[in-house]
Amino acid sequence: xxxxxxxxxxxxxxxxxxxxxxxxxxxxxxxxxxxxxxxxxxxxxxxxxxxxxxxxxxxxxxxxxxxxxxxxxxxxxxxxxxxxxxxxxxxxxxxxxxxxxxxxxxxxxxxxxxxxxxxxxxxxxxxxxxxxxxxxxxxxxxxxxxxxxxxxxxxxxxxxxxxxxxxxxxxxxxxxxxxxxxxxxxxxxxxxxxxxxx
Amino acid sequence: xxxxxxxxxxxxxxxxxxxxxxxxxxxxxxxxxxxxxxxxxxxxxxxxxxxxxxxxxxxxxxxxxxxxxxxxxxxxxxxxxxxxxxxxxxxxxxxxxxxxxxxxxxxxxxxxxxxxxxxxxxxxxxxxxxxxxxxxxxxxxxxxxxxxxxxxxxxxxxxxxxxxxxxxxxxxxxxxxxxxxxxxxxxxxxxxxxxxxx
Numbered sequence: 001x002x003x004x005x006x007x008x009x010x011x012x013x014x015x016x017x018x019x020x021x022x023x024x025x026x027x028x029x030x031x032x033x034x035x036x037x038x039x040x041x042x043x044x045x046x047x048x049x050x051x052x053x054x055x056x057x058x059x060x061x062x063x064x065x066x067x068x069x070x071x072x073x074x075x076x077x078x079x080x081x082x083x084x085x086x087x088x089x090x091x092x093x094x095x096x097x098x099x100x101x102x103x104x105x106x107x108x109x110x111x112x113x114x115x116x117x118x119x120x121x122x123x124x125x126x127x128x129x130x131x132x133x134x135x136x137x138x139x140x141x142x143x144x145x146x147x148x149x150x151x152x153x154x155x156x157x158x159x160x161x162x163x164x165x166x167x168x169x170x171x172x173x174x175x176x177x178x179x180x181x182x183x184x185x186x187x188x189x190x191x192x193x194x195x196x197x198x
Numbered sequence: 199x200x201x202x203x204x205x206x207x208x209x210x211x212x213x214x215x216x217x218x219x220x221x222x223x224x225x226x227x228x229x230x231x232x233x234x235x236x237x238x239x240x241x242x243x244x245x246x247x248x249x250x251x252x253x254x255x256x257x258x259x260x261x262x263x264x265x266x267x268x269x270x271x272x273x274x275x276x277x278x279x280x281x282x283x284x285x286x287x288x289x290x291x292x293x294x295x296x297x298x299x300x301x302x303x304x305x306x307x308x309x310x311x312x313x314x315x316x317x318x319x320x321x322x323x324x325x326x327x328x329x330x331x332x333x334x335x336x337x338x339x340x341x342x343x344x345x346x347x348x349x350x351x352x353x354x355x356x357x358x359x360x361x362x363x364x365x366x367x368x369x370x371x372x373x374x375x376x377x378x379x380x381x382x383x384x385x386x387x388x389x390x391x392x393x394x395x396x
Contacts, residue, residue: 048333048337062285090260093264094260094265100299135247
């Protein structure tokens with residue numbers, strides 16, 4: 001298994017975290033985003049979207065961080081991290097969408113603007129991030145894990161990185177106590193690994 | 199089955215389209231987005247994100263358009279629209295992410311700005327939309343359906359609406375011939391229904 005990776009990417013970290021929780025190793029290939037390596041033809045042949053992470057496994061290439069979580073959990077985790085019934089799969093899909101949309105546009109973008117000095121409207125991203133944090137805090141006041149079951153799933157892994165890294169975008173997580181409990185539960189999972197900033 | 203719906207929403211149309219293709223009916227409840235009905239406490243109790251569509255079925259509430267596609271296909275479509283193996287599920291998840299992120303931010307936002315006069319940077323949304331159309335056209339030059347199999351899946355349904363509606367955002371679909379073939383294949387599926395603008 002080979003992972004095309006960028007250490008500071010929360011999307012790549014999702015994959016590294018699930019691999020660690022599952023006890024799997026991958027050969028890690030660093031992609032030099034600052035140097036534009038993700039726009040080189042060789043990389044675009046792997047992933048036409050020009051994004052990390054990309055996973056190679058058993059002769060197949062899988063890109064998109066949410067897709068890789070689905071792949072790894074489906075192939076290597078039995079039903080622990082990705083239950084197979086319609087309702088659980090739907091709940092998880094809803095959080096994967098939330099990770100790809102609201103979390104990316106909120107805490108994800110706020111972090112990009114502030115940490116990597118990318119252009120954009122920091123204040124707007126922070127306002128969206130606060131909506132994300134409030135929504136998660138309310139949900140986690142009722143549930144231990146995002147998909148509402150008694151165990152963590154890939155829904156938690158997909159939402160965790162950019163929420164946990166919200167401080168990089170100038171946001172304060174302290175007021176969100178239910179969210180804080182969930183972050184702590186994730187950090188005590190057997191096999192948990194962090195990333196720079198966490 | 200009950201669908202909380204807004205006729206002009208491409209996300210709601212995804213659900214109406216899959217229901218039609220599966221030959222299922224739902225009681226449709228119109229949500230007055232212009233009047234702010236999606237921010238009323240009663241609606242937020244159904245969906246804390248304050249978005250349509252929302253599906254009620256067998257006592258469960260499912261929100262997020264991608265999640266509803268996963269639910270309907272898992273529960274009612276056998277493996278036709280949502281194959282169960284790891285690689286297919288991952289490919290589909292990658293396109294559901296693409297629908298929630300790139301398609302929403304590109305052709306989706308361009309349409310919002312132009313059709314509903316919502317604030318935002320139309321030119322930036324159109325530039326992102328062109329990247330989406332180019333990427334899809336290249337992919338569909340190699341594959342009949344997005345998930346690369348011989349039959350359509352919920353990946354196609356999730357990406358189709360805002361791409362097919364790109365003209366509403368001031369974009370011209372004519373140059374994208376492979377994409378055009380895919381749009382035509384979807385429109386000839388048994389049970390296909392359109393929406394205003396299509």
